Amino acid sequence: MTVQNRKIGFIGAGKMGSALMQGIIKAGIVKPENLGASDVYEPFLNELNSQLGINVSTDNAVIAQASDILVLAVKPQILGSVLEDLKPYINADKLIISIAAGVPLATYENALPEGTRVVRVMPNIAATVSEAASGISPGKNATSEDLKTALEIFSAVGTAVQVPESLMDAVTGLSGSGPAFIFPVIEAMADGAVLEGMDRKSALTLAAQTVLGAAKMALETGLHPGELKDMVTSPAGTTIQGVRILEEAGIRAAFMNAVIKASERSKELGKK
Numbered sequence: 001m002t003v004q005n006r007k008i009g010f011i012g013a014g015k016m017g018s019a020l021m022q023g024i025i026k027a028g029i030v031k032p033e034n035l036g037a038s039d040v041y042e043p044f045l046n047e048l049n050s051q052l053g054i055n056v057s058t059d060n061a062v063i064a065q066a067s068d069i070l071v072l073a074v075k076p077q078i079l080g081s082v083l084e085d086l087k088p089y090i091n092a093d094k095l096i097i098s099i100a101a102g103v104p105l106a107t108y109e110n111a112l113p114e115g116t117r118v119v120r121v122m123p124n125i126a127a128t129v130s131e132a133a134s135g136i137s138p139g140k141n142a143t144s145e146d147l148k149t150a151l152e153i154f155s156a157v158g159t160a161v162q163v164p165e166s167l168m169d170a171v172t173g174l175s176g177s178g179p180a181f182i183f184p185v186i187e188a189m190a191d192g193a194v195l196e197g198m199d200r201k202s203a204l205t206l207a208a209q210t211v212l213g214a215a216k217m218a219l220e221t222g223l224h225p226g227e228l229k230d231m232v233t234s235p236a237g238t239t240i241q242g243v244r245i246l247e248e249a250g251i252r253a254a255f256m257n258a259v260i261k262a263s264e265r266s267k268e269l270g271k272k
């Protein structure tokens with residue numbers, strides 16, 4: 001069964017919930033009238049209702065009852081109380097998809113009624129522009145159809161891969177948090193060009209397109225990133241001078257450590 005004609009509800013319509021809803025509507029896999037969202041903050045709901053034409057409510061129970069697929073998009077820290085509130089409205093006919101960082105599948109399976117079908121997903125904010133990178137792990141009661149459903153939803157807003165649950169914290173540190181590691185790179189590279197005299201708008205356009213182009217080459221050529229770097233660095237040229245500066249600054253260790261630290265924080269959030 002495809003997701004078309006099934007009702008998808010979001011509990012939490014903040015940054016990630018609304019990014020996903022925008023991406024899903026843009027992809028056309030679900031009609032706005034089959035999409036719903038609840039949040040404690042009414043202005044977010046009003047905006048989504050007027051921009052996307054989806055159903056909204058400040059009552060989680062209303063959205064939970066109306067949905068075949070329920071996406072949990074609230075902070076991990078409040079998930080426990082949200083699961084308690086939702087419990088009376090959940091049964092084995094509904095598929096629960098959670099995007100909360102760190103929280104293990106077992107937490108949902110233990111908190112919700114016996115047999116509840118849960119899939120854990122870690123997407124990223126680029127769902128807004130249909131370029132999310134998502135890791136997906138099905139829970140013990142999820143069927144192969146449920147996994148297909150999750151893959152269909154998250155492939156519609158970018159690229160989605162199934163990963164063992166043991167790697168979900170690594171997915172969180174890498175692609176979940178990753179956009180926030182790259183935005184400062186774009187900003188800082190643009191700053192360099194501004195310092196050289198370029199206007200800010202052109203500098204940001206060129207910096208962002210450079211990141212996009214490099215990412216596309218890595219994905220489409222399948223070449224090792226080191227080989228791609230070698231294609232740019234002419235002997236005694238400009239690039240190798242910049243590469244040396246980045247290596248002196250410890251850029252590789254900095255990025256590795258950022259991913260590791262974020263993954264560790266994901267593990268910590270899951271223990272609460």
Ligand SMILES: NC(=O)C1=CN([C@@H]2O[C@H](COP(=O)(O)OP(=O)(O)OC[C@H]3O[C@@H](n4cnc5c(N)ncnc54)[C@H](O)[C@@H]3O)[C@@H](O)[C@H]2O)C=CC1
Nearest residue numbers: 012013014015016039040041073074075076100101123125
């Ligand atoms: N922001 C991101 O890039 C990503 C976030 N996530 C996960 O998505 C989840 C949401 O994160 P964000 O959207 O960034 O946070 P956010 O703070 O923007 O959104 C959370 C929303 O939940 C609402 N909320 C609070 N209590 C509620 C309740 N009792 N019932 C219903 N709604 C309630 C808030 O008003 C808020 O709009 C988190 O679990 C996070 O780990 C996952 C991947 C990427």
Ligand SMILES: O=C(O)[C@@H]1CCC=N1
Nearest residue numbers: 100101172176177178
């Ligand atoms: O920072 C966070 O906790 C969330 C999870 C991944 C991206 N944002």
